[in-house]
Every structure is written in structure tokens, then in C-alpha cells.
Amino acid sequence: MTRHLSSLEFMQTFSTKLEMALNNLSLAQYPPDATRAMRKFASSEVAALLEVTEAYIRQISLKDRGPTPEVTANGRRLYSLEQILELRLYLAEHGRKKWMNPRRIDGEQCQIIAVTNFKGGSSKTSTTIHLGHYLALRGYRVLAVDMDPQASLTSLHGALPGFDYREGETLYSAIRFEDPIPTEQIVQPTHIAGFDVICAGLELTEFETAVALEMRKSGGTSFLLRVSQALEQIIEKYDVILLDCAPSLNFLTLSSLTAATGVLIPVPAHMLDVDSTGKFLELAASYMQILDEVGTSAQWDFAKFLITKFEPNDHPQANMQALMRQVFGDDLLLHTVIKSTAVADALTWKQSLYEVQRARFSAPKTYDRAIESINAANAEIEALLWQAWGREQ
Incomplete structure (x- = not known):
């Protein structure tokens, strides 16, 4: 039997068409000569x-x-x-209020938080962008690093001036084994004061191949230090660095977990998501055991689970939440992030809720519930930063 559909032709055709359509949509939202500004x-x-x-x-x-x-x-x-x-x-x-300026002082380490999970759709990017913007509004110096070749975090910032992932302006340029560039050259300022990004692109996938070749040559685990070594070059400029990891436990994610001082695992309260998280933890544990055996173990100040896309009135989700609280105990954040059309709408506009005026929503109370939920979870994470720094709450 002869099949007439060429896989190459199919993939190339729709890859090109979709890229053009999305580029046109992005340009309509943020033309090249547009200056994106934070609201007042x-x-x-x-x-x-x-x-x-x-x-x-x-x-x-x-x-x-x-x-x-x-x-x-x-x-x-x-x-x-x-x-x-x-x-x-x-x-x-x-003033007399302590920590009005929350930026870290001498003796306090920059907190590097890896936001990670196996399963796509667990709100890793939404969690990262809302936490990053919250901290920037609170006065911290924040860097968000897009570790996912799908580049969702990157696309949320619209058309960044002068950025093109095809021209080596992603994290890969700073962590590759041959001729890495200084990390400061790939840091992109944004329209939000105190919030910078390092972007992602398809070339990040090359890190997996590069690590395999490097391991064949040396047989070592030096690749685990690539992310931490890149971040070390710029760490003094920031109080918090957020790593938006890909939905896979690959070499890049392992390097991110090694660089991290804290880990945040978003999990929707659904059976399939929780089951997938269990498999993620099982696989991660097997990798961490190998790292322990070779003397490259990762040590964190904290690791917490966060329930996302939560619908309080959904009985199965309430049951799953109870199960998660029983299993995870204090390692599950007290506050949940509710499922909200306000968040979905804001992300469609390539913005976080903190960027959008309340009046823009047709149902402002929906915005109120969503922002209250996000603020509560972010405040709980901020408290973890203070605890790691040894500050009095």
C-alpha cells in the first residue's frame, strides 16, 4: 500500500503557516515601533x-x-x-518600618527558584510570570529565565526590542560547551521596572545533544553546573531568579534543579495531574540518587507543591485537595490558585493580571477573586524567601 501524505511536507507546511499567523497576531498586538508600558x-x-x-x-x-x-x-x-x-x-x-526595601542585604543569598513538573498544562509559566511580577511590584529585583524550548514565558513579553531567538540570544548561548557568551549579553530588560528575562527558543533543545556528546567524551557530570555557572555571573544584580522549566526531566531541567535554592511544583487537583506528578517525583528521585552517588547532590532551602487551576465547588477536586494535603502535609502551600477566566484572558493578551486594569474585564469580580487567590499564594512564597534569608516575619 502506498501512502501519499509526506510527513516532511506536512510538518513544514503547517509549521510555516502557524508561525506566520502567530507572528501577524503578535505584530497586531505589539507592532515593531510600539513601546510596551506598565500601567499606572x-x-x-x-x-x-x-x-x-x-x-x-x-x-x-x-x-x-x-x-x-x-x-x-x-x-x-x-x-x-x-x-x-x-x-x-x-x-x-x-520611615521606621523594617524591610520597606525588601532587597537582600549582605549575607543573604540570591534565591533561585525552579518552577517544574512533568506534565504540561500545570500552570508552570503562569505561576512563574505572576510570581515574578508580584515580587517586582513588591520591590525585589527579579530575573525570569525561560528554560522551555516552547518559549511560552518569552512570548508573553510580546516583541522584545532587538530579540530574535534564531540569532543566539537565548540561554543556550550562555550554557553551551563551546564558546559560551557572557550571561549579561542575553538578559533582556522588560517594560516592568525590576523585572528582566532571559528568553528561550528552539535552540535550547541542542543542549540535550551537546550533553550527550560531552558525556561520551569525558564521562562526567559537569553539565549539571552549566546553569548555575551561567547565573553566577549575574547573580549579584538580583534578589530572586525564577527558572520556568520545560515539562520534562531532561538534562536542562536537571541542571536547573542543581542550580536552584528552592523548588516550586504546580499541580492541578486532578487525578491525571497528581498521578503524573507522582511519576515525575519517582523519576526525579532516581536521578537524584545517581547524583548523590557521584557527589553532585542538589540541596535546597525549600521545596513546595502548589495547587493550581483549582475549582473549590468541584467535589472531585475538593477530594483530591484533601488527599494532597494528607500526603504532602506542610510541603503543600496553604493557598491555592483558583481556575479563572480572568487569568486566561490576561495571558491571551500576553499580560499577567498585575498588568491589566481591572476595568478591562467585563466581570470585575472575576478579576478580584483571581488576583486575591494569586496574591495569597505569592505572599506565602515570599514568606519562604524571608525564611531562607533568616528574616523575622
């Missing part, structure tokens, strides 16, 4: 971020002791994120 924040939002009263913010503004906000026709005061950071530093210098 009302004084009530600023007060919440700084954990002071709105009256105190207004008093500082009236006395010209901080940044000058934009005042709208109806008298609302709006602050840019840069002004919020300026105000934070001003209050840290003149």
Missing part, C-alpha cells in the same frame, strides 16, 4: 503595595517629599511603577 497605579493600590495608609501616601505627596504623581481631571493620583519604587526607597530611608 492608583494611590490606593500604592498604599496596599507599600503596606501603609492611603492618607499617608497623600500626605507625602502634598508635602513634596516623594515622587510627584500624575493627577487626573477627577483628582485621582496615579503612580508609575518606577515612582512606586522611588517612594519605597524614600520610605525605607525615612
Whole structure:
């Protein structure tokens, strides 16, 4: 029997068509000459971020002791994120509140958090981007590293000026074995103050082949240090580095887990997702045992599970949540991230919830529930950072 469908022709045809369609959509959202900007924040939002009263913010503004906000026709005061950071530093210098400026001090290590799981669709990228933006809004210096060749985290930033993954501007250029470039050359600033990214692209898959060839030559495990060595070059510039890992336990993920000081495992409360997570942990344990035997074990400050896409009124999910709490105990974060159309809509617009104005949603209460859920989980993770740094809560 003769088959008439060419696999090569099929893959090439639709790869090209889909890439063109998505590029056109991206250009429509963010034209090459467009400047993407973070939204401005009302004084009530600023007060919440700084954990002071709105009256105190207004008093500082009236006395010209901080940044000058934009005042709208109806008298609302709006602050840019840069002004919020300026105000934070001003209050840290003149106020009495400890840790108003949360950036790490001497003796506190940069926290490198690997966000990982076996199964696609567990909200790894959504977790990473919302945690990263939350920390940046809180005043931390954050770097997000896209470790997935599918580059979802990268695409969320629209058209980054001057970036093209085909021209060696991804993480692979800094971790390859031959002629790696300085890591600082691949760090991309974003429109969010305090939040930078290292992008991904298809060339990241080359790391797997390169490691196999290197192991054939030397037989060692030096590849495990490639990510940590690359990050070491820029670590002093950041308080937190987030690694958005691929949905597989490959060489790159192993190198990420070795570089990490903490691990976050997002898990939807569904049987298939939990079962897949069990297999991920089993396989990871077998790899970690091998690493222990060769003296390259990974040590972390914390490792936590996070329930994502949770629907509280769904009885099977509630049962699965109870099972997970029984099994994982204190290693399961107390707060869950609920399933929300607000999050899905924001990601469709290539934004996190922190970037989108509440008024843009047709059902603002949906936004309120989603942001409350995300804030609670992120605050719990922030507390883990403070605990690792030895700070008083």
C-alpha cells in the first residue's frame, strides 16, 4: 500500500503557516515601533503595595517629599511603577518600618527558584510570570529565565526590542560547551521596572545533544553546573531568579534543579495531574540518587507543591485537595490558585493580571477573586524567601 501524505511536507507546511499567523497576531498586538508600558497605579493600590495608609501616601505627596504623581481631571493620583519604587526607597530611608526595601542585604543569598513538573498544562509559566511580577511590584529585583524550548514565558513579553531567538540570544548561548557568551549579553530588560528575562527558543533543545556528546567524551557530570555557572555571573544584580522549566526531566531541567535554592511544583487537583506528578517525583528521585552517588547532590532551602487551576465547588477536586494535603502535609502551600477566566484572558493578551486594569474585564469580580487567590499564594512564597534569608516575619 502506498501512502501519499509526506510527513516532511506536512510538518513544514503547517509549521510555516502557524508561525506566520502567530507572528501577524503578535505584530497586531505589539507592532515593531510600539513601546510596551506598565500601567499606572492608583494611590490606593500604592498604599496596599507599600503596606501603609492611603492618607499617608497623600500626605507625602502634598508635602513634596516623594515622587510627584500624575493627577487626573477627577483628582485621582496615579503612580508609575518606577515612582512606586522611588517612594519605597524614600520610605525605607525615612520611615521606621523594617524591610520597606525588601532587597537582600549582605549575607543573604540570591534565591533561585525552579518552577517544574512533568506534565504540561500545570500552570508552570503562569505561576512563574505572576510570581515574578508580584515580587517586582513588591520591590525585589527579579530575573525570569525561560528554560522551555516552547518559549511560552518569552512570548508573553510580546516583541522584545532587538530579540530574535534564531540569532543566539537565548540561554543556550550562555550554557553551551563551546564558546559560551557572557550571561549579561542575553538578559533582556522588560517594560516592568525590576523585572528582566532571559528568553528561550528552539535552540535550547541542542543542549540535550551537546550533553550527550560531552558525556561520551569525558564521562562526567559537569553539565549539571552549566546553569548555575551561567547565573553566577549575574547573580549579584538580583534578589530572586525564577527558572520556568520545560515539562520534562531532561538534562536542562536537571541542571536547573542543581542550580536552584528552592523548588516550586504546580499541580492541578486532578487525578491525571497528581498521578503524573507522582511519576515525575519517582523519576526525579532516581536521578537524584545517581547524583548523590557521584557527589553532585542538589540541596535546597525549600521545596513546595502548589495547587493550581483549582475549582473549590468541584467535589472531585475538593477530594483530591484533601488527599494532597494528607500526603504532602506542610510541603503543600496553604493557598491555592483558583481556575479563572480572568487569568486566561490576561495571558491571551500576553499580560499577567498585575498588568491589566481591572476595568478591562467585563466581570470585575472575576478579576478580584483571581488576583486575591494569586496574591495569597505569592505572599506565602515570599514568606519562604524571608525564611531562607533568616528574616523575622
